Amino acid sequence: MPSRLERYERVYRALARELANIGFISQGSVVVRYTTCGKPGCRCQKDPSGRHGPYYQWSRAVAGKTVSRRLTEPEAELYRGWIANRRHLEEIVARMEQISAEAGELLLGQTAPAKPPRSAKG
Numbered sequence: 127m128p129s130r131l132e133r134y135e136r137v138y139r140a141l142a143r144e145l146a147n148i149g150f151i152s153q154g155s156v157v158v159r160y161t162t163c164g165k166p167g168c169r170c171q172k173d174p175s176g177r178h179g180p181y182y183q184w185s186r187a188v189a190g191k192t193v194s195r196r197l198t199e200p201e202a203e204l205y206r207g208w209i210a211n212r213r214h215l216e217e218i219v220a221r222m223e224q225i226s227a228e229a230g231e232l233l234l235g236q237t238a239p240a241k242p243p244r245s246a247k248g
Contacts (some may be wrong), residue, residue, distance in 0.1 A: 130232055131229060131232055131233070132228040134191070134225050134232070135229070136153075137167055137225055138205050138222060138225050138226070138229070140223070141218050141225070142220055145215065145218055145219075148211050148214060148215050148218075149208070149211050150207075150208045150213045151209075151212035151215055152184075152186070152205055152208035152209050152212060153186045153187070153209070153212060154184055154186030154187075154205070154209060155184070155185055155186075155209065156182060156183065156184050156197070156202050156206050156209065157182075157183050157185070158179070158180045158181070158182055158183075158202075159179055159181045159182075159183055160177035160178065160179035160180060160181070161176055161177055161178050161179055162176060162178070164195055166208065180199075180200035181196060182196065182197040182198065182199060182201070183196055183197065184197050184201075184202070184205050185196070189226060196228050200243050211224065220240070
């Protein structure tokens with residue numbers, strides 16, 4: 127039967143292999159927008175279902191400011207996949223950190239110095 131430490135190592139190595147299979151990553155989000163224009167009498171002014179679009183937009187924070195970029199539908203699909211990859215990467219890293227902490231506690235418990243004997247009073 128494998129020890130707890132061997133199980134931690136096995137799971138950790140499996141997570142590391144998972145990391146190797148993650149493709150491109152990106153931060154941010156992709157939204158779909160429908161807009162109205164300023165032309166009087168345009169269909170978008172009269173009926174919400176007649177708004178212009180869909181327009182795809184990728185937004186992310188850069189140096190504390192929101193930066194956006196308009197995308198085509200195929201580009202939006204790419205970014206959605208890259209954003210999902212980043213979330214998956216973050217989940218894997220969080221699991222690796224948790225396993226490392228648990229293994230570390232186990233290792234530190236095995237190598238902890240013996241407590242000094244209590245001195246007799248009196």
